[in-house]
Amino acid sequence: MILQAILWSVLGLIIGAGGLFAFAGSSWLRDGLLRKILQSNREGWIMTQRGTTYDLDPVERDSDANCYKIGSGDDVEYVEDTAGMMHSLEGVPLGLRLEGERPIVDIESAESAVAHDQKVMDGGEIEPVSKEDAVSPEPSVDDLSGFDMDDLEERFIIGKKKGRNRKILYCNPYVLREKVPDIVDLRDTPKTLTHDTDPDTPRKAAANAVEAERATLSDWGDVWDFAKIASAFMTGAIATYIGTTATGGGGGGGAAPSVDVGLTIAPMLPDLMGLVL
Amino acid sequence: MSESRSTGVQQADNEMVSTIIETGVTTEELPEEVENLLAKDLPLTNIDEGDREYIRLLAENIVLYAKEKRPPKQSNVVGDVGACLLEEPDYQNAPFSQKQLNNIQSSLITLFTRASRGKGGWQQDKITENIETKRVEDAREEEDSGRFSGWF
Numbered sequence: 001m002i003l004q005a006i007l008w009s010v011l012g013l014i015i016g017a018g019g020l021f022a023f024a025g026s027s028w029l030r031d032g033l034l035r036k037i038l039q040s041n042r043e044g045w046i047m048t049q050r051g052t053t054y055d056l057d058p059v060e061r062d063s064d065a066n067c068y069k070i071g072s073g074d075d076v077e078y079v080e081d082t083a084g085m086m087h088s089l090e091g092v093p094l095g096l097r098l099e100g101e102r103p104i105v106d107i108e109s110a111e112s113a114v115a116h117d118q119k120v121m122d123g124g125e126i127e128p129v130s131k132e133d134a135v136s137p138e139p140s141v142d143d144l145s146g147f148d149m150d151d152l153e154e155r156f157i158i159g160k161k162k163g164r165n166r167k168i169l170y171c172n173p174y175v176l177r178e179k180v181p182d183i184v185d186l187r188d189t190p191k192t193l194t195h196d197t198d199p200d201t202p203r204k205a206a207a208n209a210v211e212a213e214r215a216t217l218s219d220w221g222d223v224w225d226f227a228k229i230a231s232a233f234m235t236g237a238i239a240t241y242i243g244t245t246a247t248g249g250g251g252g253g254g255a256a257p258s259v260d261v262g263l264t265i266a267p268m269l270p271d272l273m274g275l276v277l
Numbered sequence: 278m279s280e281s282r283s284t285g286v287q288q289a290d291n292e293m294v295s296t297i298i299e300t301g302v303t304t305e306e307l308p309e310e311v312e313n314l315l316a317k318d319l320p321l322t323n324i325d326e327g328d329r330e331y332i333r334l335l336a337e338n339i340v341l342y343a344k345e346k347r348p349p350k351q352s353n354v355v356g357d358v359g360a361c362l363l364e365e366p367d368y369q370n371a372p373f374s375q376k377q378l379n380n381i382q383s384s385l386i387t388l389f390t391r392a393s394r395g396k397g398g399w400q401q402d403k404i405t406e407n408i409e410t411k412r413v414e415d416a417r418e419e420e421d422s423g424r425f426s427g428w429f
Contacts, residue, residue, distance in 0.1 A: 121358050157357060171361040194359070196349040196372065201341050208334040215330035 035090045044086065044093030046070060046079055046104065049186040059093075065202060068095075068104075077199035079104055098186040102197035105189050108177075113188040115175030119156045126159035126170070139168050290408050306377050307384060310343045314388050321404075322395035329392045336388055340381055348372050 038045060041058040046068065048055050059068040059079070067078045079097055085106040086095040095104035105113075129142045143161065144152070152158060158170040298317045314336050324332070348354055350372045360368040373381075394400040 116353065121353055156353075157361060160357070169357055169361055173362065190349045190351050191353045193352050194348055194354050194363070194370070195345050196347055196352075197345055198341075201345065205338045205341055208338050212331045212334035215327045215334070217327070 038090045038092040038094070042092055044068060044095070047094070047096050048099055049096070050099040067202065070199075074203075076203055078102060078202040079199060080197075083109075085109060096184070096186060098189055100199070101190060101193075102199045102201075103189075103193065105186060107184050109192070110184045110186050110189055111177050112175055113192045114181070114185060115177065116156065117188045117191055118154075119175070120154055122157045123151075123155040123159045126161050128161070143168075144170060290411075293407065294404060304384075306374075306380055308343045308346070308381075310339050311381055311384050314339065315384060315391070319388070319391050320394040320400045322392075323398035323401065324392065324395050326396065329389075329396060332392050333385075333389055336385060340385065343381075344373065346370075 037056075043061045044059045046057050046059050048057055048070075057070045059070055062069050062078075065078065067080050070077045070079060079095070080102050081095060081104045083103065083105075086093050086104050087106060088094060096106060096110065097104050126143050127146075129140070129145075133140070133142075139161075144158065147158060152172055153176070156171055156173065158172055160170075161168040298320050304312045304315065319332075348359075348370060352372060353359075354362055355371045356369060359370060360366055
């Protein structure tokens with residue numbers, strides 16, 4: 001009798017523990033936890049790749065600078081979504097970025113970057129098909145007759161022809177995403193950037209601007225002006241100075257040239273085309 | 278002072294000023310924004326220590342912005358590849374080389390030292406003193422040569 005009771009108790013414990021583990025591992029619970037975490041910061045999250053690890057950082061929107069901020073104080077980093085790659089998960093903005101870069105990217109752009117990096121960037125000169133062609137080259141379908149599908153697929157600039165006052169480039173900007181690994185690696189995304197960005201630049205530039213104004217203060221009457229500037233900095237108003245000078249707009253201050261930062265991904269061309277220069 | 282002598286002296290003064298305000302650094306590979314920082318009139322300004330610090334800090338910001346205009350070192354969006362990707366036939370942007378980055382840093386140091394010569398109008402004062410001294414000496418020479426010219 002007692003043995004029977006012990007046996008049933010142990011069996012009940014095993015079944016109960018198994019049920020608990022099954023419940024904990026269920027997608028319902030997992031999704032619920034994820035939703036709770038994401039919605040704890042409705043302004044958004046950025047998944048940052050640092051080496052081979054990924055961190056999920058809450059961000060704060062800075063509407064004056066049109067940026068997102070990660071961290072605070074001297075450790076603050078600014079990230080930008082100029083290419084519109086911030087998507088949402090569970091109704092909360094979510095983006096990806098590589099450590100040390102400012103642009104926010106997404107999975108498709110990261111996959112495109114990996115695929116483009118596997119291509120031969122410059123296929124070199126195309127041999128002229130005839131003497132006439134060599135003398136004054138024009139684009140011709142015969143130029144690509146020496147290439148098979150694999151050649152066309154694996155090259156970005158398939159080939160070039162030069163002539164008097166013109167240059168012809170045949171390029172294939174398309175990539176096959178099937179060839180990209182399943183795990184997204186963001187380390188190739190800087191290879192598609194047109195600008196060298198640093199997430200610390202807005203903070204450094206703002207600090208320099210505040211210090212520069214402070215350096216020109218000469219008497220106590222100007223200290224009040226400095227206090228206003230310092231408080232404006234704390235509330236992000238100096239970020240406006242950075243934002244407006246960086247975009248070439250704003251009044252009065254613009255000693256700095258305009259800066260257009262962002263992520264460029266290969267454009268989708270309707271057909272394989274030659275670019276005549 | 279005779280007219281031709283006066284013209285000669287003026288020319289010498291202009292050459293001296295041009296030599297003084299010349300940067301003496303290589304500017305061909307510098308981005309335009311950084312090259313503009315080495316403006317020739319900077320040593321001839323009248324600024325105080327606070328203005329000098331103001332110039333230094335904003336120059337650092339201009340260098341930050343100039344660096345961000347170029348692609349990163351590992352970017353493939355350069356030269357012909359960039360022209361194709363961006364559909365801009367004239368696109369020839371390229372990352373800064375290490376030599377260019379070093380030149381940019383040298384330019385900042387040059388800017389700082391040139392700005393010091395404009396502190397309190399120091400350079401202007403020195404040029405004025407030099408010109409006045411030369412004119413006094415020239416006038417004295419002319420007077421002496423005039424006094425004794427009939428004797429020999």
